[in-house]
Amino acid sequence: MNEESDFKNAEVAIVKGDIPKSTLLKGIETLGGISKFIKEGDQIFIKFNLSQPTGFPTNTNFDVLESLITTCKKAGAGKIFLGSFPFKSISINSISNVLNLEEYFRNLGAEFAYLDNSNLFNKKNIKKDQLEKLSGESFSKITINEKEFLVPKVIIDSDKFIVVNQVNVNPLFKLNLSLLNSYSMVPPKYQEIETNDSQDNDYVSLDKYKKDLISNILDVYSIKQPDLIINDLFYILERSGPCIYRDSNLQKTGIMVLGNNAVSTDLITLKLLNIETQDYELILEAHQRGLGIIDPKLITLVGEDIEQNSIFVELCVSKLAKINLKNFIVNSGQTCSGCFKQAYHLLNLMKTHMIKDLKYNPRNAFLVGLNPGEPERFDNVILFGDCAMRSTNNSNFRRTQIIYKKSSSKKKSSKKSREKDQQNKEKIKFKTNKNILELPGCPPDIADCLKLIFKYYGKGNLPNLSLLSNFLKILVDPKTEEKLRIMGVI
Numbered sequence: 001m002n003e004e005s006d007f008k009n010a011e012v013a014i015v016k017g018d019i020p021k022s023t024l025l026k027g028i029e030t031l032g033g034i035s036k037f038i039k040e041g042d043q044i045f046i047k048f049n050l051s052q053p054t055g056f057p058t059n060t061n062f063d064v065l066e067s068l069i070t071t072c073k074k075a076g077a078g079k080i081f082l083g084s085f086p087f088k089s090i091s092i093n094s095i096s097n098v099l100n101l102e103e104y105f106r107n108l109g110a111e112f113a114y115l116d117n118s119n120l121f122n123k124k125n126i127k128k129d130q131l132e133k134l135s136g137e138s139f140s141k142i143t144i145n146e147k148e149f150l151v152p153k154v155i156i157d158s159d160k161f162i163v164v165n166q167v168n169v170n171p172l173f174k175l176n177l178s179l180l181n182s183y184s185m186v187p188p189k190y191q192e193i194e195t196n197d198s199q200d201n202d203y204v205s206l207d208k209y210k211k212d213l214i215s216n217i218l219d220v221y222s223i224k225q226p227d228l229i230i231n232d233l234f235y236i237l238e239r240s241g242p243c244i245y246r247d248s249n250l251q252k253t254g255i256m257v258l259g260n261n262a263v264s265t266d267l268i269t270l271k272l273l274n275i276e277t278q279d280y281e282l283i284l285e286a287h288q289r290g291l292g293i294i295d296p297k298l299i300t301l302v303g304e305d306i307e308q309n310s311i312f313v314e315l316c317v318s319k320l321a322k323i324n325l326k327n328f329i330v331n332s333g334q335t336c337s338g339c340f341k342q343a344y345h346l347l348n349l350m351k352t353h354m355i356k357d358l359k360y361n362p363r364n365a366f367l368v369g370l371n372p373g374e375p376e377r378f379d380n381v382i383l384f385g386d387c388a389m390r391s392t393n394n395s396n397f398r399r400t401q402i403i404y405k406k407s408s409s410k411k412k413s414s415k416k417s418r419e420k421d422q423q424n425k426e427k428i429k430f431k432t433n434k435n436i437l438e439l440p441g442c443p444p445d446i447a448d449c450l451k452l453i454f455k456y457y458g459k460g461n462l463p464n465l466s467l468l469s470n471f472l473k474i475l476v477d478p479k480t481e482e483k484l485r486i487m488g489v490i
């Protein structure tokens with residue numbers, strides 16, 4: 001694809017303001033006004049961040065969405081839908097119930113889209129074939145690069161597609177930018193990277209997981225490219241993210257970046273945040289595929305100046321051992337991005353929500369990746385992922401050494417027999433170490449890990465996780481999971 005001819009109209013605006021609502025409006029005006037993007041009667045789909053039932057900044061700032069809906073309506077938009085797929089196994093209905101999203105958006109004149117149809121799951125006597133029919137009616141099957149994706153028809157059929165992305169730090173990609181946001185327009189099942197190659201050490205050393213992930217993200221992005229992109233970094237979660245973790249810090253920048261091409265908009269956002277384009281593989285690969293340009297000179301930049309508004313953010317740690325959990329040592333062998341990402345989230349989740357639990361359970365070793373180092377002074381060993389389990393099969397910690405002391409004979413004995421007795425006094429035996437918790441998967445699923453941790457340490461030793469599990473049961477119940485499976489979503 002000839003980038004100069006196809007993307008010569010790439011336009012990006014950097015705007016600064018006092019509050020998010022007016023900053024968004026200023027951004028749209030700087031780009032030429034909303035009527036440049038929306039025509040009378042257009043059906044609009046607004047894709048935003050909605051990963052779990054928490055508020056901003058894990059999810060998009062609702063003030064920004066409110067402002068955008070009002071603007072689209074003023075421009076004469078017909079129907080306005082909003083939605084996104086959350087993390088695996090969490091139904092959209094459960095998030096809507098916690099955050100009251102349906103009513104909130106209805107009052108603004110828009111419609112919250114239950115992309116997984118979970119609002120209908122509680123309908124009396126809904127049968128498997130009815131769910132399958134519903135799935136067929138609400139999703140389109142789209143094949144890209146020989147991969148099949150289920151995409152909600154409401155997104156495909158909309159005249160205009162807008163991505164409103166909350167920018168936060170991200171352990172794999174440094175930052176959550178709009179290309180990543182687009183990924184959750186398809187169900188979690190189609191976001192997963194399946195591999196049977198964990199036996200193949202090349203898979204890890206070449207980080208094929210990340211390559212496949214990037215390829216998948218761009219496949220999804222190319223299904224429906226947004227007409228308007230908003231990278232909201234008015235507030236940005238730094239140090240630890242993209243969810244709210246104990247080490248996270250919220251930095252106020254007062255800035256938003258808007259554009260008509262996601263690659264260009266993400267590129268300018270990276271420049272503003274002092275991240276080298278070479279360090280952001282998603283952008284490079286998108287450029288290779290002809291999805292956008294990476295030469296800032298070819299982008300029309302309006303609004304504020306990049307250099308004068310330069311922002312420095314603390315990125316996520318690049319080594320798992322730096323997450324520093326009380327009573328835990330983390331030994332990381334060679335990992336691919338799959339285990340790094342999942343272990344990063346699990347360790348941060350434990351650090352954030354299991355403070356008492358960590359205090360009550362001393363001396364734990366968390367081993368991840370291929371050939372992690374032998375742990376020293378531990379009571380429990382957690383093996384995270386298939387690679388850690390497989391490559392430590394013959395490690396010393398797999399066996400415990402037991403020294404038996406024989407009681408010496410009471411009879412009077414000669415010097416020679418006393419010496420022999422001394423030699424036989426200690427006997428060493430090896431037993432399989434039972435204090436090992438294996439968390440299988442390539443990479444492991446976090447919800448499954450929490451269940452296994454709970455079972456291994458026991459309810460009495462995990463007051464925080466016990467509470468968290470009760471909350472998770474409300475969000476992720478087995479009956480709903482089964483229906484999501486029938487729907488083809490997980």
Ligand code: SF4
Nearest residue numbers: 336338339386387442
């Ligand atoms: S087990 Fe983890 S480190 Fe090994 S290949 Fe799978 S995801 Fe990568």
